[in-house]
Amino acid sequence: MSTPFLSLQNLSKRFQAPKGGEALTVFENVNLGIEKGEFVCIIGHSGCGKSTILNILAGLDEPTEGAVIMNGKEVSGPSLDRGIVFQNYSLLPWLSALKNVTFAVQARYKSWSKKQVHDHSMKYLEMVGLAGGAELRKPSQLSGGMRQRVSIARAFAIQPELLLLDEPFGALDALTRGSIQDELIRIWSGSDQTVFMITHDVDEAILLADRILLMTNGPYARVAESVQVDIPRPRERANIIHHSDYYDIRNHLVEFLATRSKELAGKQEDGVLAEPSVVRFGAHGVITDPKDNRKPATSRAE
């Protein structure tokens, strides 16, 4: 087996408690492989450590133990190869929406002329529906959803190898969300980009992802399951619900969030497999990875 494009090896993160109390272990022993070109979503309850994982993948934060390997090299520090849409947008408030994108494009493509940078930036701003004057406004003069879209345009415009998205559509209405999801899929499928996306929306995850990672509640959270979404692409929002696997997957995710994320939570004893168990739905119902030795994840049948 060749090493995957992105691999998280024995990743743990602990935060030192203020005043020397017991350290908070957000997650422990996370082992994951993500293939090049894969679209992976991660779901888990608030506070379980999703953003923490994403920040480590970005190189903004360091794991307490373990390492992240991308393209055969250990991730140390941030890089333009990894574009990020932050949970809180992180736009620079003194720059206009356009400038928030152009400075990033300029940083990525240093040899480009001003006009090339401008046109490229505008292309992505138009893609997220921010043109015709809105691009000249400062973030404080934009709505929350518009700010989020600027942040998406900025990350997409630098065309990174790995896109890290932290609840990128959280502040958007259903219509805008739908159109930007379509754009994301279009951009992703037209390139060999890999996407790692945090979301709270199970339907969004099924629509977009090749694979959905399920995280148990923290502290001592871990990625317990990896649900394969084999629904063929292109997936249409309107039709996907008619696919035979759709509700199996959906119920599995909802059930995980409702009960199993809690049941599986807590510190792991030694000897338990550190890799998430693979869950796959097909004509014969649920198949879990044979090497998994825990309570098998089951579908509606239970």
Next chain:
Amino acid sequence: MLASLNARALVLSLVLLAVFLGLWEAASPKQELAGELTEYELLMGGAEPKAAVPPPSDVIAKAWEELSNPFYDAGPNDKGIGIQIGYSLYRVLSGYFLAAALAIPVGFLIGMSPLMYKALDPFIQVLRPISPLAWMPLALFVIQDSQASAIFVIFICSIWPMLINTAFGVAGVRKDWVNVARTHELGAFKTAWIVILPAAAPTILTGMRISIGIAWLVIVAAEMLVGGTGIGYYVWNEWNNLDLTSVVFSILMIGVVGMLLDTAFAYCARLVQYQE
């Protein structure tokens, strides 16, 4: 509503001014007619009534006279108010910008590096509370030039608010914004230019505004000490001449110039202000 509030405030200000000037005028002793002076009083040059605080009408007349010809130069002790203010502004601005040229980069360094912050903090804490005028004798001795010493005193008093505010502003830049710079692999210079400087600019400008205010306060005292030229020297000189009308007039001018300086910096501060 806003316009009417401004209009009403203006009316009230004018009323208060009129009442104040009226009371002042009424309280000022009337000057006796020249013809009634005794020979003794004539010999004394009518010094007694002249030394009283002048009524506002005299001050206004003086202001009209001075401001209609602000730049005349009739020897070392008789220069127009414009020239005197010009000298003061020259000293204040040169000392001030020298201070900015040092304080802002050093403040940047301190703000970026906890090590430098800890290392330089004791020096700052000891030097900052020293009255700028306390440096004057040392400056005069070392520099051997009264003009440069005045500039040095301005330099030393302007430095602290700018240094401390710059360090504070730079250290307080939101981590999210620094992360934006990091994820876009901006170099040290670009990070400073694109992210840190704009983020800290409002705090830095506040420090600069405090500094210019202090510099303008200090220049009057410094010029009283070093003499020669400048608005501070002018006040002191007119006091020695017992020309209280000129003293009151120059006090007002000090206030007006100080206000204009502050307004200019307030305007610059608005330019770099941003809303989160």
